[in-house]
Amino acid sequence: MITLEVKNIQKYYGEGESRVQVLKNVTLSIEKGDFVAIIGQSGSGKSTLMNILGCLDTPSDGSYLVDGIPAGGMDSDALARLRGEKFGFIFQRYNLLASLSALENVALPAVYAGTAKRDRDARARELLTELGLGAKTQNTPSELSGGQQQRVSIARAMMNGGEIILADEPTGALDSHSGENVMKLLMQLNAEGHTLIVVTHDRHIAGYASRIIEIKDGEVISDQRKAPLRERQENTTSPLFRSSWRYMRDQFGEAFHMSVQAILAHKMRSLLTMLGIIIGIASVVSVVALGLGSQEKILANINAMGTNTIDIMPGKSFGDRNSARYKTLTVYDSDALAEQSYIDSATPSASASGSFVYRSVSATGSLTGVGEQYFTVRGLELAKGRLLTPEDVAQARAVAVLDDNTARELFPNGENPVGAVILFNRHPLEVVGVTKAPNASFGPRSTLTVWMPYTAHMARITGSQTISSITVKIADGVSAQIAEKELTRLLTSRHRGVTDFFTMNTDSIRQTIESTTNTMRLLISCIAFISLLVGGIGVMNIMLVSVTERTREIGVRMAIGARQFNVLQQFLIEAVLICLIGGVVGVLASALIGALFNRFVSDFPMSFSTASIVLALACSTVIGVIFGYMPARRASQLNPVEALAQE
Ligand SMILES: Nc1ncnc2c1ncn2[C@@H]1O[C@H](COP(=O)(O)OP(=O)(O)O)[C@@H](O)[C@H]1O
Ligand SMILES: [Mg+2]
Incomplete structure (x- = not known):
């Protein structure tokens, strides 16, 4: 019964002028169970013919039939399946995968064929034991001798049944003793019913065969039968499972393992x-955590100020450099506002700068006249003594509350300031309290601030009714917008239609800060995107190098039945794994940065959000897929023969 048949095949290499014909009009058929030797000098076209017979290569012209079916009409998956399940290849240089153990090498064709793991491991072990390698199943190829490696590759050829075994110079790299052993093994396989085709340039080796085909310069010059064709019992190929989702899962698991x-x-x-991915992800996650931490801190401070106050200041807008020239905001404005139904209370404040003196110490700072609600509204806490009381304000008492900076400057020896009398521009003030350092993060404060009742400030210090700001507390149940609109109208009419003041409520400050930090975040995201892009291109670069470097490995995988999909999947998994591990390491690195930051910087903590971490990992996966695809596709579309020829 004829199993392989080539009719009038031609094979050319090269184009145009440099075109050479390697096979000329080769026609032959090979019967089931035969042992055929193809012999000829080096360069005569034996390997080329063998590769065509094994569906690794295609003829330039002519037809090739496998069990009566033209191979020319098959797609790449069908060819891969033939290579994996009908043929078994044995190469001169063994072509084992260096990173896999002997057992894994032998089992690999069954992985691609879709045999269950337990079955294929059992069969691989059985085959290796039969070939005298039962003790070497876990050794990698580099730990085996040439003869042992060739036996591993024979076991691999048998893995999926090995109905037709194609051996290209199987003894070429072995000493004569190991060579004899290999040939005896092959004889035995033939006796068991496997069809055997051996390519050799050695007449002695050819002597083992039943039929010898000699080729010279690409032409068959003789075809002799030396022994009768053996009868062969029917197919022994083991049954396979495939096409289920279990098959897919198994393929994925193996590809993952190999990656x-x-x-x-x-x-x-x-x-x-x-590294590129690690740096990219670590910086993105850290910067986002920094941004989030500082934003949370600022918002917490704003919340501590209270949300139902509005500040009214002279000038056009916040930061107006000429605001000192506007002298129109007076204590009468404040009184008028206090009478409105939508306002709970109004506190004017006025400030003057000058020098504070206590005994021999003097320092420059500002003295601010405020109402008693000021401290609550500003979220200032008391450290020592008491705050200003309504009586202090009503009676315009010359009392003062110092901030922590002033207390430190004027009382350097740690005396208790409460009860002491200090001078401000020669006016005596009795210290009644000291505030705690505010936990605000608006930067370091070097200014000294002292507060006194605004009534006393106007009467004793400035002697004028002009004030620097009014803080109003909105009545309960009134919205900030409405109150703001109303008071703006009232003050504008009091100032004869001129809007020489502006208002600021904490809500609008919050909005400004939020929009600022959002802008920052967008900017950082752009930078992060660029750095991840660079990292991704790095990954692509290395994957391309890796594909080039492992071309031979890819060729071997294809020769033993890997489909394009298997190769694509494996390289893609490798790329994604590299990126994902990089992402995880990046997140861990930024957690470390965060721990150090929180340990040494107390202004605000780095705040890691689950969302940013998940997003970072998702990002690195996507990068792996996008930048891994091109190299993976390139690997999967390699031509098996060319890949195998690569050194
Ligand atoms: N990819 C190729 N490109 C060009 N020429 C090739 C290629 N592969 C083989 N050849 C040529 O084809 C001829 C036959 O090669 P081959 O079949 O490997 O010979 P053998 O196995 O008999 O030594 C040689 O002359 C070789 O140089
Ligand atoms: Mg050859």
């Missing part, structure tokens, strides 16, 4: 590839 091995086999390179 991990490939990454571990090149630790340094994998680490360097990851």
Whole structure:
């Protein structure tokens, strides 16, 4: 019964002028169960013919039939399936995968064929034991001798049944003793019913075969039968499962496993590839955490100020440099506002700068006249003594509350300031309290501030009714917008239609801060995006190098039945794994940065959000897929013969 048949095939290499014909009009058929040797000198076209027979290569012209079906009409998956399940290849240089153990190498064709793990491991072990390698199943190829490696590759060829075994110079790299052993093994396989095609340039080796085909310069010059064709019992190929989702899962699991091995086999390179992703992800997560931490802190401070107050200041807007020239805001404005139904209370404040003196110490600072509500509204807390009382304000008492800076400056020896009398521009003030340092993060405060009742401030210090701001507390149940609109109208009419003041409520401050930090975040995201892009291109670069470097490995995988999909999947998984591990390491690195930051910087904490971490990991996965796709696709579309020819 004829199993393989080539009719009038031609094979050319090269184009145009440099075109050479390697096979000329080769026609032959090979019967089931036969042992055929193809012999000829080096360069005569034996390997080329063998590759065509094994569906690794295609003829330039002519037809090739496998069990009566033209191979020319098959798609790449069908060819891969033939290579994996009908043929078994044995190469001169063994072509085992260096990162896999002997057992894994032998089992690999069954992985691609879709045999269950338990079955394929059992069969691989059985085959290795039969070939005398039962003790070497866990050794990698580099730990085996040439003869042992060739036996592993024979076991691999048998893995999926090996109905037709194609051996290209199987003894070429072995000493004569190991060579004899290999040939005896092959004889035995033929006796068991496997069809055997051996390519050799050695007449002695050809002597083992039943039929010898000699080719010279691409032409068959003789075809002799030396022994009768053996009868052969029917197919022994083991049944396979495939096409279920279990098959897909199994394929994925194996590809994953092999990707991990490939990454571990090149630790340094994998680490360097990851570096771009690590730095990108770590900086994004850290910066977002910094932004979030400071924003939370600022918003907490604003909330501490209370949300139902409005500040009214002279000038056009916040930061108006000429605001000192506007002298129109007076204590009468404040009184008028206090009478409105939508306002709970109004506190004017006025400030003057000058020098504070206590005994021999003097310092420059500002003295601010305020109402008793000021401290609550500003969220200032008391450290010592008492705050201003309504009586202090009503009676315009010459009492003062110092901030922590002033207390430190004027009382450097740690005396208790409460009860002491200090001078401000020669006016005596009795210190009644000291405030705690505010936990605000608006930057360091170097200014000294002292507060006194605004009534006393106007009467004793400035002697004028002009004030620097009014803080109003909105009545309960009135919205900030309405109150703001109303008081603006009232003050504008009091100032004869001129709006020489502006208002600021904490809500609008909050909005400003939020929009500022959002802008910052957008900016940072853009920078992060660029750095991740650079990292991704790095990954693509290394993956392309890796594909080039592992071309031979890809060729071997294809020769033993890997479909394009399997190769694509594996390289894609490798790229995604590298990026994902990089992402995880990046997140861990930024957690470390955060821990250090929170330990040494007390102004505000770095705040990590789950969302940013999840997003970072998702990002690194997407980068892996996007930038891994091109190299993976390139790997999967390699031509098996060319890939195998790569050194
Ligand atoms: N990819 C290729 N491109 C060009 N020429 C090739 C290629 N592969 C093989 N050849 C040529 O084809 C001829 C036959 O090669 P091959 O089949 O490997 O010979 P053998 O296995 O008999 O030594 C040689 O002359 C070789 O140089
Ligand atoms: Mg050859």
